[in-house]
Amino acid sequence: MADIYIGLMSGTSADSIDCATLDLSSKDIKVLDCRNFKIPKDLRKDVIQSSQIEKIEKKLVDNLNYRMAEVLVEAVKQTIDELNIEAEDIKAIGSHGQTIKHEPMLEKPYTLQIGDPQKISNDLKIRTVGNFRHDDIKAGGEGAPITPVFHKRVFGEDKKKKVIVNIGGITNITALDHPEIIGFDTGPGNCLMDCWSRENNVGDYDDKGSWASSGIVNQPLLETMMKDDYFLRKYPKSTGPDYFNHKWIKDNISKLANKISPEDVQATLLQITVLSLIESIDLLNLSEETIYLCGGGVHNEFLFNQIAKQSKAKIKTTLDLGINPDYVEAICFAWLAKQRLENINFNLNKITGSKGEVYLGRIYEPSR
DSSP states (O other), X not given: OOOEEEXXXXXXXXXXXXXXXXXXXXXXXXXXXXXXXXXXXXXXXXXXXXXXXXXXXXXXXHHHHHHHHHHHHHHHHHHHHHHTOOGGGEEEEEEEEEEEEEETTSSSOEEEEESOHHHHHHHHTSOEEEXXXXXXXXXXXXXXXXXXHHHHHHHOTTOOOEEEEEESSEEEEEEESSSSOEEEEEEESSHHHHHHHHHTTSOSSOGGGHHHHTSOOOHHHHHHHHTSHHHHSOSSOOOOTTTSSHHHHHHHHTTOSSOOOHHHHHHHHHHHHHHHHHHXXXXXXXXXXXXXXXXXXXXXXXXXHHHHHHOSSEEEEGGGGTSXXXXXXXXXXXXXXXXXXXXXXXXXXXXXXXXXXXXXXXXXXXXX
């Protein structure tokens, strides 16, 4: 009898929802299906605007929470229909939700994901695990990244040294067998490039990095940006597109006397992603290892080539380890849902800085 779990993930780029269906009835992680659903344009626009504003009203959060949950519910319904499985056969849904705010450095740290797990559970009549970061923050951690525990389980069983790098809106790195697992956000992934592409009417993102490749890295701007406190901070550390945003780009440009063309800014933003990643790899003494990339950034050919060109490491994708790079996170949250139902907790001290063992996720039962 199959133990079916569904994982839902919407990354910091807020462009789409990844949905992974798993059979976890044995020790092996058996991926039955992976698919992708576009986020409606109006919702995506509101999500991006909300992540860029400093203070977000509760009324707006409630509205986004409801609308995002509706889209997530629809994604599951479609998946269930097309795979011809019954809702009662699904043990649980693991829904990460859409990150709007991530403020781990405040006096009262918090993180905010929309896509109400209770509504998902009620609408589908399926137990749902959500709010994966909450308990970690309560235990003094940063609440992110939490995927390294899954990377260890799925990529680290052979005990060989390797590096997993997820390039979404933000880039995070997992060093496996270090001798312990280390993970943190290195800095921006696609978020600054996406933001600048939208600002300059290039599109929602820079397709394959072709616009960035038409520009030249502006050295003074690069140096100014790389002086940001975030890059100088020691790990554990995490960040979000509410920090690396449009204002951040404009503030850095304004520090320079000379005007810079938009494509040169884009080339520089891409280099920020490359450089902050490579500096982190070097900091961990992993430049001789193989780096496996996953996340939306693998489709940015220019970015991929620049990482390969500027790093001493061998660059591959997680496809070489048997998992589609587009769905690593969705698969992770299906797996984490099972861990939560089985009351398995994790020590994330070296990843998020939390104290003791924490549960990842809260369980939401369908209301009767």
